Amino acid sequence: ATMPGYHDRGYASTLLARADRQMVKDGAVLGMIRTRHPRFMLRAGWGVCGRHCYSLASPRDILSQLRTGHTEPTVFGSDERPLNIRIWRRVEQAALVRLYGQDSIGRFGPLVRSEAHWQWLISRGAFDRIYVAMDGPDRSDLHECNRSIVGYAVMNEHRLLELVTSPTHPSAGVQLLVRACGDAIERDHHTLRLDAPPDDPAHQLFTAAGGGYVHDESDRGEVFLVSEVLPNGG
Numbered sequence: 001a002t003m004p005g006y007h008d009r010g011y012a013s014t015l016l017a018r019a020d021r022q023m024v025k026d027g028a029v030l031g032m033i034r035t036r037h038p039r040f041m042l043r044a045g046w047g048v049c050g051r052h053c054y055s056l057a058s059p060r061d062i063l064s065q066l067r068t069g070h071t072e073p074t075v076f077g078s079d080e081r082p083l084n085i086r087i088w089r090r091v092e093q094a095a096l097v098r099l100y101g102q103d104s105i106g107r108f109g110p111l112v113r114s115e116a117h118w119q120w121l122i123s124r125g126a127f128d129r130i131y132v133a134m135d136g137p138d139r140s141d142l143h144e145c146n147r148s149i150v151g152y153a154v155m156n157e158h159r160l161l162e163l164v165t166s167p168t169h170p171s172a173g174v175q176l177l178v179r180a181c182g183d184a185i186e187r188d189h190h191t192l193r194l195d196a197p198p199d200d201p202a203h204q205l206f207t208a209a210g211g212g213y214v215h216d217e218s219d220r221g222e223v224f225l226v227s228e229v230l231p232n233g234g
Contacts, residue, residue: 012040013044016041016044019031020229023229024229024230024231028229029228029229030226030227030228030229031046031226031227031228031229032049032050032224032225032226032227033046033224033225034222034223034224034225035222035223035225036220036221036222036223038223038225041225041227042225044227045227046225046226046227047225047226047227048217048223048224048225049224049225049226050217050224050226051198051215051216051217051224052214052215052216052217052218052219052222052224053195053196053197053198053214053215054193054194054195054196054213054214055193055194055196055202055203055206055207055211055212055213055214056191056192056193056194056206056211056212056214057191057192057206057207057209057210057211057212058190058191058192058209058210058211059180059181059182059184059185059189059191059192060181060185061209061210061211062177062181062192062205062206062209062211063178063181063182064209065205065208065209066174066177066178066205081135081171082175083133083134083135083150083151083169083171083172083175084133084134084135084136084137084138085131085132085133085134085175085176085179086131086132086134086138087129087130087131087132088129088130088131088132088152090122091142092132092142092145092146092149093118093122094146095132095145095146095147095149095152096118096130096152096164097113097115097118098146099149099150099151099152099164099165099166100113100164102166102167103164103165109197126156126161127154127155127156127161128155128156128157129155130152130153130154130155131152131153131155131176131179131180132149132151132152133149133150133151133152133165133169133172133175133176134148134149134150135148135150135169136148150165150166150168150169150172151163151164151165151166151169151172151173151175151176152164152176153176153177153179153180155180155183157187157189158184158187158189158191158192158193159192159193159194159195160177160180160192160193160194160195160196161195162195162196163176163177163194163196163200163202173202177202177205180192191211194206198215
């Protein structure tokens with residue numbers, strides 16, 4: 001971004017060129033941004049790529065839909081064993097890494113997250129809480145505690161940013177969602193937003209609860225842009 005008084009002086013082009021050089025240095029293959037002002041980037045050779053994908057619904061309506069039993073069992077599975085849902089602790093990062101890795105196997109699209117990437121995601125504070133689902137009681141032994149975590153949900157206000165569960169515990173997703181809905185109601189949020197890939201079955205639940213589904217290139221003027229990183233700047 002540049003201040004209004006410094007537009008048309010080449011600062012944005014200089015910054016973009018510096019970013020290109022840094023991406024080459026880092027060995028990146030693609031550069032990707034999200035912006036509401038795409039014209040400059042389009043002139044620089046970037047292209048629109050990717051879609052916004054999220055669902056919105058009332059947390060009360062989601063809970064009502066779950067309680068009526070009208071949701072297809074394939075959405076979250078039929079295992080209804082109660083799990084222990086609580087706030088995540090930073091010392092349990094290994095459990096998040098393990099679950100995300102399991103969920104990404106054989107899938108197209110998810111980013112590979114290195115240890116440094118995980119530390120950056122957590123330290124940047126783009127969330128206000130993370131719930132974990134534990135199979136069994138809370139334990140004092142850290143290793144056993146990490147092993148018993150079978151799902152997690154990353155939240156920021158009324159947004160569910162990431163919902164990941166173990167394939168052996170299909171009901172963890174719905175139990176985490178119930179907790180998220182309950183907290184949203186307590187915080188007086190009238191909608192709950194789910195950010196998830198288009199093939200995530202949770203979108204079906206939000207739609208069945210009378211919510212909306214967005215899967216478009218532009219959302220309120222915001223688009224994703226991508227550019228191939230060329231070593232020689234060509």
